[in-house]
Amino acid sequence: MADTRDDRPDPEALLAAAREEEEREGKGKLKLFFGAAPGVGKTYAMLLAARSLREEEVDVVVGWVETHGRAETEALLDGPPPLPRLPAIEVEHRGRTLRDFDLDAALKRRPKLLLVDELAHTNAPGLRHPKRWQDVMDLLDAGIDVYTTLNVQHIESLNDVVAQVTGVVVRETVPDSMIGRADEIELIDLPPDDLLERLREGKVYLSEQIERAASNFFRKGNLIALRELALRRTAERVDDQMRGYMRAHGIQETWAVAERILVCVGPSPMSARLIRATRRMAGSLKAEWHAVYVRTPAQARLTAADRARVDRNLALAERLGATTVQLHGAEVAAEVLRYARQHNVSKIVVGKPTHPRWKDFIYGSLLDDLVRQSADIDVYVIQGTAEAQRSEVGSPERRRVAPLAYALSACVVALCTLVSWIMHPFSDLANLIMVYLLGVVFVASRFGRGPSVLASVLGVAAFDFFFVKPYLTFVVSDLQYLLTFAIMLLVALIIAGLTVRIRLDAESAGQREQRTAALYAMSRELTALRETDKLSLAAARHVRDVFEADAVVLLPGPDGRLAVCAGTAEDLVAGEQERAVAEWAYARGKAAGAGTDTLPSAGAMHLPLHGSTGPIGVLSVRPRGSWQSLDLSRRELLGAFAAQTALALERALLARQAQRAQLHAQAEELRNALLSSVSHDLRTPLATITGVAGALLDEGAALDPAARRDLTQTVLEEAQRLERLVRNLLDMTRLESGALAVKKEWLPLEEIVGAALNRVEERLEGREVSIELDRAAELVPMDGVLMEQVLINLLENALKYSPAGSPIAIRGFTEQSMAMLEIMDRGPGLPPGEEEAIFEKFHRGRGQTQRGLGLGLTICRGLVAAHGGRITAENRPHGGAVFRVTLPIEGRPPNLAAPELPAAAGA
Numbered sequence: 040m041a042d043t044r045d046d047r048p049d050p051e052a053l054l055a056a057a058r059e060e061e062e063r064e065g066k067g068k069l070k071l072f073f074g075a076a077p078g079v080g081k082t083y084a085m086l087l088a089a090r091s092l093r094e095e096e097v098d099v100v101v102g103w104v105e106t107h108g109r110a111e112t113e114a115l116l117d118g119p120p121p122l123p124r125l126p127a128i129e130v131e132h133r134g135r136t137l138r139d140f141d142l143d144a145a146l147k148r149r150p151k152l153l154l155v156d157e158l159a160h161t162n163a164p165g166l167r168h169p170k171r172w173q174d175v176m177d178l179l180d181a182g183i184d185v186y187t188t189l190n191v192q193h194i195e196s197l198n199d200v201v202a203q204v205t206g207v208v209v210r211e212t213v214p215d216s217m218i219g220r221a222d223e224i225e226l227i228d229l230p231p232d233d234l235l236e237r238l239r240e241g242k243v244y245l246s247e248q249i250e251r252a253a254s255n256f257f258r259k260g261n262l263i264a265l266r267e268l269a270l271r272r273t274a275e276r277v278d279d280q281m282r283g284y285m286r287a288h289g290i291q292e293t294w295a296v297a298e299r300i301l302v303c304v305g306p307s308p309m310s311a312r313l314i315r316a317t318r319r320m321a322g323s324l325k326a327e328w329h330a331v332y333v334r335t336p337a338q339a340r341l342t343a344a345d346r347a348r349v350d351r352n353l354a355l356a357e358r359l360g361a362t363t364v365q366l367h368g369a370e371v372a373a374e375v376l377r378y379a380r381q382h383n384v385s386k387i388v389v390g391k392p393t394h395p396r397w398k399d400f401i402y403g404s405l406l407d408d409l410v411r412q413s414a415d416i417d418v419y420v421i422q423g424t425a426e427a428q429r430s431e432v433g434s435p436e437r438r439r440v441a442p443l444a445y446a447l448s449a450c451v452v453a454l455c456t457l458v459s460w461i462m463h464p465f466s467d468l469a470n471l472i473m474v475y476l477l478g479v480v481f482v483a484s485r486f487g488r489g490p491s492v493l494a495s496v497l498g499v500a501a502f503d504f505f506f507v508k509p510y511l512t513f514v515v516s517d518l519q520y521l522l523t524f525a526i527m528l529l530v531a532l533i534i535a536g537l538t539v540r541i542r543l544d545a546e547s548a549g550q551r552e553q554r555t556a557a558l559y560a561m562s563r564e565l566t567a568l569r570e571t572d573k574l575s576l577a578a579a580r581h582v583r584d585v586f587e588a589d590a591v592v593l594l595p596g597p598d599g600r601l602a603v604c605a606g607t608a609e610d611l612v613a614g615e616q617e618r619a620v621a622e623w624a625y626a627r628g629k630a631a632g633a634g635t636d637t638l639p640s641a642g643a644m645h646l647p648l649h650g651s652t653g654p655i656g657v658l659s660v661r662p663r664g665s666w667q668s669l670d671l672s673r674r675e676l677l678g679a680f681a682a683q684t685a686l687a688l689e690r691a692l693l694a695r696q697a698q699r700a701q702l703h704a705q706a707e708e709l710r711n712a713l714l715s716s717v718s719h720d721l722r723t724p725l726a727t728i729t730g731v732a733g734a735l736l737d738e739g740a741a742l743d744p745a746a747r748r749d750l751t752q753t754v755l756e757e758a759q760r761l762e763r764l765v766r767n768l769l770d771m772t773r774l775e776s777g778a779l780a781v782k783k784e785w786l787p788l789e790e791i792v793g794a795a796l797n798r799v800e801e802r803l804e805g806r807e808v809s810i811e812l813d814r815a816a817e818l819v820p821m822d823g824v825l826m827e828q829v830l831i832n833l834l835e836n837a838l839k840y841s842p843a844g845s846p847i848a849i850r851g852f853t854e855q856s857m858a859m860l861e862i863m864d865r866g867p868g869l870p871p872g873e874e875e876a877i878f879e880k881f882h883r884g885r886g887q888t889q890r891g892l893g894l895g896l897t898i899c900r901g902l903v904a905a906h907g908g909r910i911t912a913e914n915r916p917h918g919g920a921v922f923r924v925t926l927p928i929e930g931r932p933p934n935l936a937a938p939e940l941p942a943a944a945g946a
Contacts, residue, residue, distance in 0.1 A: 067179040071158070071221040072188045075269040076262055078243030079229040081188040082106070082156055086115040088225075089122060089154055089186060100125060100150035103140035103171075105157055107243075122154075130163040137163040142174045145183070152184045159193035159211040172213050179220075189213060191269040204264045218276055226273045231262035298326035301379050302356070302388040303371075303405075304363075305332065306345035309390045310352040316421050317388045318359045326385075330356030330363045331378055333371040350674070354636050365675060367551070369544065372408035379416055388419045448482045448490035452497040456505060463506060471506055472527055475499075479531045483538035491535030499528045554676050557585050561680060565687035574691055575605035578658070578684040583607045586677060588662040592648075592684065593621055594655070601625055601657060611643055611659050621645045621657045628654045633661075634674070646678065648685035655689055724757035731757075781905045783820045785932040788812055788851045788860065791823060795830035802835070805844050813852040818932045825902045826926075829910075832895040833862045833922050841866030841919065858926045865919040874912050899924075 070088075072081040082104060093099045101124040106112040116122060125148060128141035139162055145153055155178070160171040168174050178185050192201040195212040202208045218224070229237075237243050238257055274297075302317040304310045314330060321328040332349060353363045368374035379387060392399075392406055399407065409418050455478040459471040475498035483491035503513055507520050515521060561581040568574045575592035582590035591606025601621055603609050612618050620638050624631040624645040632641035643661040647654040658681045731750045734742075742750070789812055796808065837847050841864040848863040869877065878900045896912075899922075903910045908926040915921050 065182055067181065067183045067185055068222040069175070069179055069184075069220055070186050070223045070225065071218070072186065072227055073191070073224050073269060073273060074188070074227040075191050075229075075265040076234060076257070077107075077190060078234055078237050079227050081190075081227045083109075083112050083115060084225065084227050085154060085156070085186050085188055086112065086122070089152065090115065092152060093122065098151040099123070100145075100148060100153055102145050102153045102155045103127070103157075104154055109243075128166070130165050132164050139163040139166060140171065140174060142167055142177060145178060146181055149181070149183060152186065153178060155185055155187045158187045158189045158217070159213045161211055170211075170213075172217050175217075176220075191265055191272060194218065194272065197268060197272070200268065201265070205258075205261045218272070221276070224273055224276050226269065228266070228269070231259050231266065234262060235259065297383075298324045298386065299382060299384045300324070300326055300328040300386045300388060301375070301382075301384045302328065302330050302361070303333075303375060303390075304330050304349070304352045304356065306348045306352075307390065308348065309393075310348075311355060313388055313390050313421055314352060314356045314359065314361070318361070320386075320388070320419075321360075328361050329378075329382065329384065330361040331366060331375055332364070333366045333368055333374045335367075335369060335371060358636070370408075371405055372412060375409065376412055376416075379413075384416060386417045386419060387413065388421060391420050391422050444486035444490045445493055448486055448494040449497060451478045451482050452494050452501055454478070455498065456501045459502075459506060468502075468506060471502065472523075475502055475527070476531055476534060479535050480538050483535040484542055487542075488535065488539045491539060492532065495528055495531035495535055498531060499524050502527065554679075557581070557676070558679055558683065562683055565683060568687070569691055569694065571688060571691050571695075572605045574684070574687050578680070578687070579606040582658070582660060582677070582680055585680070586660065586662065586673065587664065588660050590658060590660045592688075593625075593657045593659060594688070595625070604656070606659075608661070611661055614642075617641055617643060617659075621659055625654050625657050632659075646681040648681055648688060650685055650689040650692075655685060655692065658684055724761040727757045728754050728761075781822045781825065783822055783906070785818045785820055786823050786826075787818055788858070791821075791826050791830060792849055792851070792860075794823075794827050795834060798827070798831050799834050799838070802838055803847075806838075807846040809846065809848045811848070811850045819858040819926055819928060820930070821906055821926060825905070829899045829902050829924065830860075830862070832899050833924075836895055836922070837862055837864040837866070837920075840864070845919075853928065856928045858928055860924040860926075861921055862924075863915060863919060863921045865915075868914040868918060868920050869912060877912060878910070 072085045074081045086104070089099045089101075099122065101116065101122050103125075104112075104116055106116060125141055125144050127138040128144070130137045130139060140155060155171065155175055158172050158175060162169055162171055162174070168177070175185050175187060191197060192205070192207075192209045193211055193213050194215060196215050198209055198212055234243075235257065243257075298321075300317055300321050302313050304314065317328055317330075320326075330353060332353060353365075357363045364378065366374045366378060375387065378384075387409060389406055389409060392404065406418075406420065452475070455474050459474050462471060462474070479491055479494045479498060482494040500513070503515065503520070503524060504511060508516055561578070564577050564581070565574055568577060571594065575594070578592060579590040582588055589606070589608035589611055591609060591611045592604045593601040593612065594604045596602040601612075601618065603612065612621055617632075620632045620641045620643075623638065624647050628647050628649065629637065630644065630646050631637040632643050632645045633639055634644045643659045646658045646660065648656040648658055660677065731754050735747065735750055735754075792810060792812070796803065834847070841847070845865040848861075850859075850861045850863070852859050878896050900910050903924055903926070906926055908924065910922065910924050912920060912922050
C-alpha cells in the first residue's frame, strides 16, 4: 500500500527560507572559529584555513590578527610567503598612540576574504564603531567574507554563567545574534590538561602572566565548565542549522540526533502526573522537553475549574523546566504532531484513556490518531491516577439553561410536525423529512449538541407517528421504513454534529478576531505616542476596557524604586505589601501576585514589562470582578498586552536616551568649541599684557616717556579687550541659565544710541557715523542697560567686519506699534545662506580671520528675545550688511496715558 502521507514542503517554511536567502543575497559569509578559552588555537586554525584558501588563489587579506607573541601563530602569519595585511590605524588617546583595525581601509580594499581576529574586542575611542563585531557587520553588508575568532565567555547570554563559574566578570561581550548570523562555526577544542600544559610552556601568555592566570581563570574546573558551555552552544547552533535545513526542504520526519520530549497537557488531573513523569524521563535522558496544550473550539466550553486546572498544569511544567506552549486548532492530534515535527521532537507522552471505548467511535481517539500519524516519533502512554476523571464540559451558566434548550428543541420539532401536517396532502414524504432535518439544523446552530440529538430522535419519532401508515401509532407496516428511519436519524445526527462544530469554530474565530482587534487597536494608539506617561495611561485604559480591570504602569524612578507612571486606579499599589510584590516581579522578571503561584495573597497581578535588556517596568492589574474571569486565553491576551506595552515604553525610553545622548554630544561639542576659542582669545591679550608689564618693570630698559605711554596704552587696550571677552561669556551664561531679568522702562532711543556710541567712541575714530531717529519712535519700553549692550555688540561687529574709515549708519523708526533700530555698514556683507547662522554660538563667517569668541551676535539675539522682539540680518543693495532690531511697543508712556491726547503727542 502506498504511503499517503503528505511530504510536500510547508509553503510557509519555503517562504521564510526564501526571505532569509534574499536577505543574505549579496552579503558576505561569516565563519566563526569558536573556543572555550584563550590559547586553544583559534587564531592558529583561522590562519591555517586562510593559507589553504590562499594556495587556491583566493584573495585573502589579514585585517587584524593578534599573535600575543606566540611563535607558531607568527610563523603562519609571516610566512613564507607572508599573508597580505592591511596597515593598522593609529589613534591618539590620553597621550598614548593606540593601534587598531582600519575598517575604512578594509572597505576600500574589498578582498574576497578578510581575517578579523578577536570579535569581542572594544575599539579605540574615535573610531566608527565602539565594538569590533559592529565592524564585522559592516564588512558582511559590503559583501566581504569574514573569518573571526570568539571565546565562549564573550557571548552575552552566558555572561552571568561565566561570572558564576569563574568569578571573573567579562566586560567585552558579543550579542547572541552574531552567533546566529554565522554561516559556519568551527569549534576549536582542546582538553583542559593540554591547555594547562600550553600555559606552563608560555604558549598562551607571557611568563609574568602565567602564574596569575593559572591561579584564577585557568583553573582546571573553570576550563572543564567553559569547555562544556562551548560544546553545548556549538551543538545548539548546529541543531538550529539542521532544523532550518529540514524546514527549507520540507522534511517532515524526525531526525533523532538529540532527544526531545513533548507531553500533552489538558484539564484532566492526570496531566500533573504526566508532567512529573516526563520531567523524570527528560532528566534521565538529559533532554529538553515541551509541555503543549491545544485549545480547540470545544475547549471554549470548559468550566472555570477546568480552565484553572490547565493553568496550574502549565505552571507546574514551567516550574519543572519545560518550554510551555499553547496552540490553537481544530484537531488536537494534528496540532501536536505539527509542533513536534517543527521542533524535531523524538518522543510524545500522553495519558492512557479512561473513558468508555464506544466514545472513541463517536468522537475519535487522540491516542489512536497520535499512534497512527506519528510515523517515526515514539509515543509513550502512561497510566492515569485513580482520581483522574472526565472533564466537565459546559459552563455553569449553560447547564442552568440546558432544560430550556431541550424544551425549545421539542417545540421546534412540534413546529416542524405542524408544517409537515399542512404539506402532507400534496407533498412526498421525502420533502417532509427535509423539514425535520431543517429543524435539526436550526436547533444545532442555536442550542448545541444535546438538544440537537434530542431533536433528531423526536423528529424520527414524530415522522413515524404522524406520517407513516398506520397513522398515529409507532407500528410500521412496511419494513423498508425501518431503513428510512435509520438513515434519517443518522443524517440528522451528522448534520447536528457538523452544525455544532461549525458553530464552535465560528465562536473561536470570533474570539480570535476580537483578540486581534484589541491588540491592533492598542498597538496603533501606542505607536502614535512618545511620552512614557501617555503611553502608560493608554495601555492601562486598554486593559480596563478589554479585561474590565483596573491597571497601572510602574516604572523605576531616579532612586531605582518603582513609582506609578500612569493608570486607571493609582491606589492599586498604595499599600507597602502590594508595592513589595511589584518590586519582586520587577527584580526577578516573573509575574507575581494574585492569580499566580508567587505571593498569590496579593490584591493585584503584577506582570514584568520585558525589554530587550531586561525588565523596564511592571504592569499591575486588578479585575473589578472575580479572578475566575481571567481564564487561560484572557491571561494569554493580557501577556500580549504587557509585551506591547513593554515594546512601546522601551521605544520611548530609547528615544529619550538618544535625545539625551545627542544633547550631551552637542554640549560636549560646544564645550570643546568654547575651550578652543577661550584658550586662544584669552591667551593673546594675556600674553600681550604679561609681556608689556614685564618690559615696564624691567629696570634695565631705557624707555622714554612716549614709549612708556604707548606700552601702557597697549596694556589698557588689551585689558579692555579681555574685559569684553569675559563680559560676553558672563552674558551668555546668564542667558542660558535663565537668570536674566528684563526691567522695562520708557526710554528714548536717542539716549540708548548716545550711550552706546560713547562706549565705542575711541574705536569709531576716523569713521563717519550718521544717525537718523524718527521723533515718533523716541520713547520705547526697554531695559536700557541690556539694549545698550545690544547696540555696543552690533557696533563692534560693524567695526570688526568693515574696512577702516568706511561709514556706519544708525536709523530708528516705528512701524505698526513696533520700534525698529538698524545698524548699517559698508563691509563685504554676509555670506549667502548665513543670514540666520551668524546668530548661532561660536559661529564666524566663512573666510573671516577676525579674532573673537563668536558670541556677540548670539548675545544680541538672546537679549532682544528677552524683550519679546527679534533681530535679523541681511545684505544692503550696494554692499554691506544691515542688522535690524525690532522691539514691541506695548501700552503708552506715562505722560501719554490720558485718552484724549493724540498718539503722537509726545513727539
